[in-house]
Amino acid sequence: MSDIEIGRLGYLGLLLTALVLWMFVQHRGRLVQKLQQLAAWGLIFLAVIAAIGLWDDIRHTVAPQQSVFADQGRIELPRAPDGHYYMTLLINGTPVNFVVDTGATGMVLTRQDAERVGITPDDLAFHASARTANGAVETAPVRLDRVALGAIEDRNLPAFVNGGEMDNSLLGMSYLQRFDRLEISGGKMVLERR
Known part of the structure; x- marks a missing residue:
């Protein structure tokens, strides 16, 4: 305590x-x-x-979390009370919570999440930009050594660190398109990779 x-x-x-x-x-x-x-x-x-x-x-117990069925290559994400889908990935061994955003192109980390996974935002060059619902923001391109979701693991993935304020890291289509199937039905998002 x-x-x-x-x-x-x-x-x-x-x-x-x-x-x-x-x-x-x-x-x-x-x-x-x-x-x-x-x-x-x-x-x-x-x-x-x-x-x-x-x-x-x-x-x-009350708010179920993501379920990973490694033997089937299947992930189920329950819809949160706010209507979004959230996924937790291990980036370089550190759990990072993402808002799944099918309207986003890339994987975008907050400055805080970037620091937690071993990236120093102060050392990055924020020369790229992204258009968001809140206007344009500066971003810095990075590479993530290891991204894991249960037994599913990807290496050397491109991502961005947001130069502005952002509540949650975003998981966009550059990661989601790695799955063979993405379905939203019955209050669940189902992702499958063979």
């Missing part, structure tokens, strides 16, 4: 103690009833703490 999380728990504990003391001072005559209510609130408090601690596990 980090210092911030310990501080938050300490604050919540202090707040809970203050509420309990206030309750006893206000209702001294009905002690048994108040102890029952205190126990109920204590259980609610513990349930909330447990839900926060287990949120990552709960989130993966």
